[in-house]
Amino acid sequence: MPGGPPQRPNTPPGGVRRPGGPGGPVPPPGGRPPAGGPGGPRRPGGPGPERRPGEEPTDLLPPVHQSTPREPELLTHREDEVELEPFYEDDEYDYELTEEEARAVRRKKIWRRVRRTSYITLGLMLLAPVVAFAIAYQVVEVPNPDEVANDQAKTITILYADGSEMAKITPKGENRTMVKYEDLPDSIKKAVFAAEDPTFETNVGFDMRAIARAAWYQATGRDSGGSGLTQQYVKKATDKDAGTLTRKFNEMVAAYKMSKQQDKDDILTAYLNTIYFGRGAYGIKTAAKAYFDIDDLKQVTPSQAALLAGMIQNPGRSEEPAYTQERWEYVMGQLLRFNWIDQAYKDAEQFPAMAPLQEESDLSPTRFHIKQQVLREMEKMEWGMEKAQTLGVTVHTTIDPKMQQAAEDAVAEVMQGQREELRTSMSAIDPATGAVKAYWGGNTTGLDYQTGTLQEPGSSFKPFDFVAALKEGQGAGEVYDGSSPREFPGRGKDNPVRNSPGVACAVPKQCSVREAMVKSVNTVFFDMAIKLGTGKVAQAAFDAGIPPVVEVNGEQKKLLVSETEGAPDGNISIGGGQTLVRPFDITSAYATFAARGVYHEPFFIAKITDGSGAAVATHIDNTRSAFDPDPKKSQDIADNVTDVLKAIPTSSKIPCADRECAGKTGTHELHGTVKNAKAWMAGYTPTLAAAVWLGTDSGNQPLLTPTGGDIYGSGVPGQIWKRFMDRALAGTPAEKFPKPNPIGRLDPPKPTTTAPPTTTTDKQDEDRDRDRNNTTTTQAPPTTTTQAPPTRPTRPCGIVGCPSTTSTTDEPDPEPNRNGAPPVGG
Structure with missing residues (x-):
């Protein structure tokens, strides 16, 4: 054609643009519009067949006359761009996210960090022990x-x-x-x-x-x-x-x-x-x-x-x-x-017989038991023999040498000339701290009669009945029926509760707790325990310091429970039947009365020091308000108990010299007799508590004087207690008990009737806990019924106390005494 090829209209400067470039796409051959219509290439998802740029033919375009030189075209071609899922880095986004998308992004970022942290932590967990083991292997030394x-x-x-x-x-x-x-x-x-x-x-x-x-x-x-x-x-x-x-x-x-x-x-x-x-x-x-x-x-x-x-x-x-x-x-x-x-x-095979323990000690047999208690306490403090001998420690005990000597002298003097079968033990505790000041477990290196035996406490347990009553608001002036014999529900007419011979209240039907405590009237305290609940009496004893569980000769023993480990029977009121305690724990419990309702756990070791004198272990006081969480209420209960008990040492003819003291005697009768198998005296001053037990190894032998008289609490045990207290406290200030804050009535109302005089006027100045001067034997009165008591199995009594008897009644029967009477806590 003359003049060259015709110029295409509306061609942008610079020539034809490729798809995606400025000016839009180049029309395909034959003048067809590009797919997707004018304005650019077809987008994915648009109408028409999918475009395959690599398979389309290449058209040669005619040269274009332009005023500026044309840039050389690339020899490559571009495929259609594919939409990719956007990648979000930190907080830079190509477009604004919806709230849901933003949450998803945050979750992804959090989990990514958690995964990375977990990988690092796991790696350290696997690697650190190996490294530590390798380092420690080089450092530790093998002992020679x-x-x-x-x-x-x-x-x-x-x-x-x-x-x-x-x-x-x-x-x-x-x-x-x-x-x-x-x-x-x-x-x-x-x-x-x-x-x-x-x-x-x-x-x-x-x-x-x-x-x-x-x-x-x-x-x-x-x-x-x-x-x-x-x-x-x-x-x-x-x-x-x-x-x-x-x-x-x-x-x-x-x-x-x-x-x-x-x-x-x-x-x-x-x-x-x-x-x-x-x-x-x-x-x-x-x-x-x-x-x-x-x-x-x-x-x-x-x-x-x-x-x-x-x-x-x-x-x-x-x-x-x-x-x-x-x-x-x-x-x-x-x-x-x-x-x-x-x-x-x-x-x-049977358990192999062990040779007798050969202890080499410069201590006397009486002080051997102190050493054993010290060694046991060292074990509890995690300073056993091995550890202590490795360091060569010094153990500072609480034993006062003057008081210890007073205890040994008192026992030796009173027991001299007594029958060979009699055994005794005693201990003394500082009520302000719980420190054991004197300890006499026996005169041989064999059985420790303070912590190695369980005994029936008899009437020395009656103060805990009173504690249970005081917690219910009943004071020393509360009146009970002290008649004897008395029938109680569940016991049957053939099994009444009796008082000790010669014991009677001034007005039996109106007997105050104060009078009953001094005279040791069994029926009053049995009635009290049944009405209050025997479990409350047991709890009062636990509060005072009797442990619920003790270890005796390596065996765990639960105390103050029935044979089925439920509430104890009524015998707990007079310390008989299944009521068993260690003598040492009676001392601890009476120390709580002396401390005005504050319990301190007894201890023998004040501290342990090394070779330089530095303390490596020190006693930690385990103390609590005993009878009530409120210290003032607990104090009031203890003071009311003391106000009643302080009359007993004098009435038992064992008063403390030149000072006030309080206490309670007790006996437990030998099964089926009117003789005594156990005798006690427990008491205290404001600064010292002590208790003495007397019994036998077998537990089924009567306590008799050399002349054949009965032994009661005010006899041998009471005499040991009095001599010890007088000597141990000699030269110390004579402190008095505080006046109690009354709980209930301190004194009973005036009686409406007059009691007939008792027939044994010679016993009025003695402890009504059947404690006499061991010179006479009292026989039981005849029974008022002809019906024979139920047959019960008889088992021997041992050093751990007489076993309880069984009963078919609702209330478990006590051990029979005198044709069915309960054991007397004298």
Whole structure:
């Protein structure tokens, strides 16, 4: 065509633009409009077939005449842009988000950070223990057995309250006898494995399953060691037993290191040469001698080895029969479980007989029991023999040497010439603190008659009836029917409650609590306990200081409950039947009266010091308001009790010299007789409380004077108590009891009738608790019924007290006395 090709109208400067560029797209061949219509390429999702740019033919366009040079075109082509999901970084967004989208974004960011933190934390958790273990492995030291043995041989010094020396506990040279591995019989090795670490021969120094099991036991409130034998050796050798994760970790590392550096044979030998077995014995050779009087270890039987291994867990309880039996049975069971003994041997074996305890002490037998109490308290303070001898501590006790001597002299003087079967014990406590000032558990190193026996307290328990009444607002002037005999619901007509012979209120039908306490009228207190509820009497005793549960000879005993562990029967009112207490706890309870309603837990140790004199353990006072959460109300109750009890020492002809004192005597009758099997005197001044018990080992023998007279509370026990109190308090200020804030009526209303005179006027000045001067025997009055009492099983009485009898009535019957009368708390 002349003049060149025609110029396309409306062509923008610079030539034709490609799709997406300024000026819009280039029309396809044939003049067809671009897909999607004018204005640009078709958008995804628009009408028409999907465009495939790479498959379309390329059109050659005619040259364009333009005023400016054309830029060279790229040799590539662009595909249609694809919409991508926007990526949001921090708070920069390409468009404004809806509220829901913003929440989703925030959730994604939070979870992303949580994931990253979790990954880091998990990595540290996996890596940190490894690093810590590696570092600790280089730092910890494996203990040397010879050095450990030398550190265990330090002396323990026990002091009186004034700082003078009471005793020394010095390990002897033979306690350091070291044995070789070849001297250990297989019976001992297997028993120790069974008791302490069954996987010892294969583990790496510790057992992770045992540790996990111990952690579970602790989490569920149960006890478990969890430490393997090697760990135990490390703990004992390093004297580090704090219950911390750091200590446990270091112990595991040291045990592992020891297992890597030493043979298992050497570790076991070191362990058995240094571990404490109780009875003052360090090392297996000394333990075999102490427990079974055996010098050659190869003579130790598997049964004996089981007992020795069982005592490793708690060697301080070696003299508790129930505990040693339990541990022996456990180890024997473990030996059978791991096939180290067979069933026939286990069935044939009985608990091995232990040799008598050979205590080397510079203390007299009477003060031996003080030492034992001190050692028990050290265990409670987590300062057992092993730990104490490693440091060589000094134990400062609360025992006053003057008062202790007064107690020993009083017992010796009054008991001189008495019958051989009689046994006695006493203790004295400072009511202001709970400190035990004197303790006399017996004159031999055998049974401790203060804390090792359970006894019926008789009428010494009647003050707790009064406490229960005072808590209900009934005072000393409250009037009850003191007639005798009296029938009570559930007991039957053939089983009435009787007063002691010769005991009667001025007006029996209108007997005040004050008169009943001084004369020890059984029917009044039985009636009182039944009306108030026997459970309230038991609670009053618990409040005063009688423990609900005590440990006697290694056995746990629940006190002041019925045979079904419910509320006690009516005999609790007069301290008979199933009412059993330790003599020491009666002293503690009466100290609460002296402290005006404040209970302080008794204690023997004031503090423990190391070689430099620094205190490593100090007594912590466990105190509380006894009878009411309000200290003032508790004080009022105690003062009202004291106001009544302070007349009894004088009426019993055992008054304190030149000072006020209060107290209560008591007796418990011998089953089926009118004789007494137990006798008591418990009392106090504002500054000192003491109680004396008298009985026999069998519990079924009558208490008789050398001439055959009956012994009552004001007799031998009362005389011991009076002599002790007068001498112990000599030279101290004579303090008086405070005047009580009355609860209810202090005195009874005037009687409306006149009582007939009693027929035994010679007993009016004596304690109506059947306490006389041990010169006459009183016979029971004839019964008023002809019906025979129900038959009850008879069981022997022992040192832990007479067993209760059974009954088919609604109210459990007491032990029968005098044709069905209850035991008299005299």
